[in-house]
Amino acid sequence: MMKHFTITKRQEEHIAILEINGELDAHNAFQLEQQFKTLIETEAYHIIVNCSNLEYIASAGLGVFMAYIEDIRNLGGDIKLSNMTDGVYHVFDLLGFPSLYDIHRDESEALSSFKTQK
Amino acid sequence: MKASTSQSINVSSSTEHLREVRNFVQKFVQQFDVNKNYLDEIILAVDEAYTNIIKHAYNNDPNHNVKIELGTSKDTLWVRLSDTGIHFNADEYQPPDLLKRIKNKQRGGMGVYLINKLMDSVEYSSAGKTNTILMRKRI
Numbered sequence: 001m002m003k004h005f006t007i008t009k010r011q012e013e014h015i016a017i018l019e020i021n022g023e024l025d026a027h028n029a030f031q032l033e034q035q036f037k038t039l040i041e042t043e044a045y046h047i048i049v050n051c052s053n054l055e056y057i058a059s060a061g062l063g064v065f066m067a068y069i070e071d072i073r074n075l076g077g078d079i080k081l082s083n084m085t086d087g088v089y090h091v092f093d094l095l096g097f098p099s100l101y102d103i104h105r106d107e108s109e110a111l112s113s114f115k116t117q118k
Numbered sequence: 119m120k121a122s123t124s125q126s127i128n129v130s131s132s133t134e135h136l137r138e139v140r141n142f143v144q145k146f147v148q149q150f151d152v153n154k155n156y157l158d159e160i161i162l163a164v165d166e167a168y169t170n171i172i173k174h175a176y177n178n179d180p181n182h183n184v185k186i187e188l189g190t191s192k193d194t195l196w197v198r199l200s201d202t203g204i205h206f207n208a209d210e211y212q213p214p215d216l217l218k219r220i221k222n223k224q225r226g227g228m229g230v231y232l233i234n235k236l237m238d239s240v241e242y243s244s245a246g247k248t249n250t251i252l253m254r255k256r257i
Contacts, residue, residue, distance in 0.1 A: 004137075023140075026169040027133035056140075056158075058165045059232055063225030070220055087158050094235050095228055096216045 004028075007035055015114050016044045017107065021053035024061035032061065036068040036079075045077025048110045052083035057091050065101065078102060078117075082110040123149075124189030131172045131201070132180035139168050139186060146188045147195065150257055160195065160255060163236040166229035167199050167251050173226075175203025175249060194238075196254045205249050206230075208242045 005028040008019040016039055020032065039047055049065075069079055082104040084092065092098065104110040127142050129135040143164045147157050168184060176182045185200040213234075214227045233240055237253040244250070 023137065025133065025136045025165060026172070027136050056161075058136075058162060058169065059226075059228035060169060062228060066216070066220050067223050067225045070223055087154070090155070090158075091162065091232075094232060100216060100220060 005031060007031060009035070012111060013115075014044075015046045015048060015111060017048045017050055019050045019053065023056040024054060025056070025058040026060035029060040029064050032064045033067070036064065036072075040068075040071065040075070043075075045072050045075045046114050047072065047077065047079045048107060048114070049079060049081050050083050050107050051081060051085070051088055052107075054084070054088050057088050059095070062092065062095055062097070065097075069101065078114070080104060080110040080113065082107045124187055126185060126187035128183055128185050129168075130180055131176040131182040131184055131203075133169065133172055134180075136165060136168065140165055142186070143188065143197075150190070150195070152257060156255070156257070159236040160197070163233045163253055163255075164197055164199070166233050167197075167253065170206070170229050171199060171201045171203065174206060175201045177204075190257070194254050194256050196252060198250055198252045200248050200250045202247045203249065205244050206242055206251075208240075 005022040005024050008021070010017040018035055024032065065079060072079055080102040083106055084103065092103070097103070102113065104113065125146050129139060140161050143161050144157065147160050164186065168186065171184050172178060182201065182203060187198045189196050211230055213231050219225070233253065237255050239254045241252045
């Protein structure tokens with residue numbers, strides 16, 4: 001059975017990690033948007049979105065990443081994505097995200113890429 | 119593949135029903151011997167088409183109706199979504215430039231692009247007050 005969408009937030013040194021779980025669609029994309037807004041307000045610009053439990057993503061979810069990446073990069077940070085299942089990666093890939101977003105196999109790889117950039 | 123068959127549901131124009139719509143599509147498509155990628159692609163295409171109707175045909179007004187029909191014919195699965203809102207003009211549609219959209223902080227417009235990538239054929243038509251999108255994908 002398909003799951004609802006939830007977000008869990010963690011912190012690793014100066015890096016904010018959002019674990020996004022379940023199904024991300026036009027109905028709940030505002031939840032992710034709210035998280036990005038809060039992170040920007042609290043000047044947390046180094047963000048990893050761990051997708052290990054993301055079972056589904058529609059373009060409304062991808063739209064949230066599109067709306068915030070430029071602001072966050074201009075503020076000296078980045079949104080890095082990690083742990084995508086093949087199915088979720090396929091959707092990002094269809095829209096050309098891999099050439100414009102920093103997508104990592106796992107969270108530790110995303111973390112080290114932030115740390116080497118520091 | 120089994121003999122030709124079709125099923126339909128009527129849902130109101132609200133993103134609240136997206137999961138229900140995806141579950142309906144999943145249940146129908148799973149009757150056939152398809153792989154997970156195929157199933158996922160059909161579910162996403164219907165989600166995007168339904169979301170576009172909610173947002174663009176009905177301007178997010180939930181008090182309208184969308185009919186979703188799924189069926190098979192020979193070796194092809196088809197999906198038809200019908201609404202009575204604002205007609206989508208496919209001739210004026212321009213595929214999105216992701217880099218430009220990111221720079222301009224634009225979102226949206228990706229649904230139609232995805233549908234075109236996911237399905238083998240997509241046709242839009244209008245008759246009277248009813249707009250229809252008919253999508254097909256070979257099984």
